[in-house]
Amino acid sequence: MSIATDTSTPGLAGGAGGPLLGLRGITKTFGAVQALNGVDLDVPAGQITALVGDNGAGKSTLIKTVSGIWAPSDGVISWEGRPVEVHTPRDADDLGIATVYQDLALCDNLDIVQNMFLGHELLTRRLLDEATMEKTAKQTLADLSVTTVQSVRQPVGSLSGGQRQSVAVARAVMRDAKLVIMDEPTAALGVSQTAQVLDLIHRLGERGIAVLVISHNLTDVFEVADRIAVLYLGRLVSSGPIADYDTQRTVELITTGGSSTRSDGNGTGNGTAESKD
DSSP: OOOOOOTTSTTOOOSTTOOSEEEEEEEEEETTEEEEEEEEEEEOTTOEEEEEOOTTSSHHHHHHHHTTSSOOSEEEEEETTEEEOOOSHHHHHHHTEEEEOTTTTOOTTSBHHHHHTTTOOOEETTEEOHHHHHHHHHHHHHHTTOOOOSOTTSBGGGSOHHHHHHHHHHHHHHTTOSEEEEESTTTTOOHHHHHHHHHHHHHHHHTTOEEEEEOSOHHHHHHHOSEEEEEETTEEEEEEEGGGOOHHHHHHHHHHTTHHHHHHTOOOSTTOTTOOO
16 A cells, blocks of 8 residues: 655654654554554654564564565655655665664675675676775774674674674665664673674764664663654554653553553653653
8 A cells, every 4th residue: 555645744844853754643454453553753863763662562563664564554654854655675775774684684604795785786897896895894894883803704604693783784884874773683692792782873873873773672772772662552652762761661661551641641750651753
């Protein structure tokens, strides 16, 4: 189904201060199952937004909708203030949206350079321009302060989990991504590797690249995020600056959707349910 393109939809105006990515009324159904229900979310440029929620809350469905894997059943996606249609991953890539899934989509038998340029190889007179690709890969990793990789000609299969995340993110940055979506980037990583990945996310924000990070680890979320958005049973029940939240309130929102706050009519407090961008 095509995405609505009503430019009068509130919150989609362009101009200074507007969101990089804006979602309005995003709904996704699979037969009788409604995975997303009217999600409104803004992702500002240059900020790190954490998307949290329990299993089945709709996090994966939302990022796959933004990434062009699935078209929304209803709603409007805006990019830099303009309504857009994202029907395929290529559409998302052309806009500047890069998604780093939990499996990273790396080829263990290829080296770092080959992985970073896979499908986007540079050619000179119909031959691979190995020298330019190697130089570009080195420079991109250096710009992100990735210093633990010994050689860009290492097979990716020999890298640690944190190093593999770095390669996947560097590939996105090299393709001029304006928004990097990261799905559980610290899952199954040790303490030092987790710290490496969180530092990498910080550096993306410092470079002006927006990050939408999906995580079950609230310690990581409060360490790295500028903003937080909470999904509950397919609905966005709360979103706002991370300073307005604490761990206890966030857990309540994740597990109950903040139903206790909504029922008493109290519109104040950290992480207030139904606060929207």
